[in-house]
Amino acid sequence: MSAAHTNALPPTPDDCAIWDIWLSQFRLPIVNVNAQVGTFAALAEAPRTCEDLAAHLGVDARALAMHLAALCAMGLAEKRLGMWRATHLARRWLHPDGEGYWGYFCRQIDRNTHLQGQLLESLKTGRRPGEAAQSDGEFVARPAEWERGTMSAEAARGIAAFMHAHSQAPALGAATQPVFSTLKCLMDVGCGSGVYGIEIARANPTLKVVLMDLAEMAAEAQSYVERAGMGAQVTTAGVNMFTQEWPREADGHFFSNVFHDWSDETCRLLARKSFEALPSGGRIFLNEILMDDEGTGPFPAAAFSLLMLIGTLGKQYSLAEFRDILESAGFTQVTAERTGGGYFSLVSAVKP
Structure with a gap:
């Protein structure tokens, strides 16, 4: 050192x-x-x-x-x-x-x-x-790399480095949640550097974790897995979550700071794809900073929401909004718990 x-x-x-x-x-x-x-x-x-x-x-x-x-x-x-x-x-x-x-x-x-x-x-x-409206009159911006379905290796390195530092605290908080010990395999969807999946795996030695993202991002996540010495427990999968079939081995899907990047319509699409890929009894997890149900704050969520608005045209959602999105896909038993990872909460739901 x-x-x-x-x-x-x-x-x-x-x-x-x-x-x-x-x-x-x-x-x-x-x-x-x-x-x-x-x-x-x-x-x-x-x-x-x-x-x-x-x-x-x-x-x-x-x-x-x-x-x-x-x-x-x-x-x-x-x-x-x-x-x-x-x-x-x-x-x-x-x-x-x-x-x-x-x-x-x-x-x-x-x-x-x-x-x-x-x-x-x-x-x-x-x-x-700086962007123009779509021809159909409805503008739905998406993060550019995930919209295209590809990115350069340099872009993947930059995104992974930022997200790895940005996500240290909430990853440690999420990893302590006892629900992950009930799973056999967890897939971290839109994994970035893989920091969440790595920390959850570290806290649950019998849990298999798959880090899923675009191929270039998954390749970069692999370097973080190797650096953490977690290769025996954590693997990667290069998959476009919008256009390709998802691996079916996981009984849990984990998304952190993913749904907040997208419109309500796209979040519903992701929820449906997760529901289709999970087995009966499988669980979906959304790790996010939540707005209150009245849309009146708190300030960290409201300011972060404005950052999403100007960056991706997404927003921070409330638990009530996530419940509606998840239930529209077929999930039940929607709950949320503060993880102790900064301002983050873990939203959970079950596929019947």
Whole structure:
């Protein structure tokens, strides 16, 4: 070990403070974007539904709902009986006609103009910044590599490295869940570096784990398996989860930060493909940061949702939304547990 790393500590399941630092970059741009489009003034006039407010402001309702969740989590908006309204804080300090209006200062002090521009464009159009609408009028953006079904080895290395560091804490938290000890074989779908499958296998020595992703990504995951010394227990499978048949050996399918990349329609497709490939009694697992059922936060989920909006046109889902998606595919017994891995929860359901 090099001298530069002798004082480094191993990862733990709790990285909430790091997430708070990372996601804090969204706070000021969210305020400035909503001040610019008139959200605070409109919500100060009268309570409005998200759809009514979107029509009034001339913005996309789906994107606006994500912004409202973040504003609610920051104490600037509130939702009661399905109606949104500005809080006293927003009415006093963010109303453009108020003597105490902070909007000018907030706009001048915000140096994150790139993020602000992305948030504004996606709020107005409902599209991923810089991309055009599909010809059928419905825009459903997808991560580019998985949309194409291929990627370069260099891209796979970069994605794996980022996701491996990003996922250390939640992987350790997921690995401690006792439900994995009841399985014979777990397939980590969209595995990235394989960090989740590797840690779950390490915690369950009798469990066989298959890491499934695009061929280039699976090849990169293999290097992480070898580095971890888990080759006897963990294997890889290069499969396009949208266009190819899934391996049928697993009695559990695990997805982490996969469903949040996609539209509701695509999530339903993935749920159906999982249901078809699992045996009776098999389980599906979704490891995600969950929105609350009312769509009002918490802030880490709301800010992460906005990151998904501008990056993939996905979003963070609530347990209620995941239950609807999973039950539409035929799954039952939908539950969720906080794993202790930062802000993450493990959603689970069973194929009857």
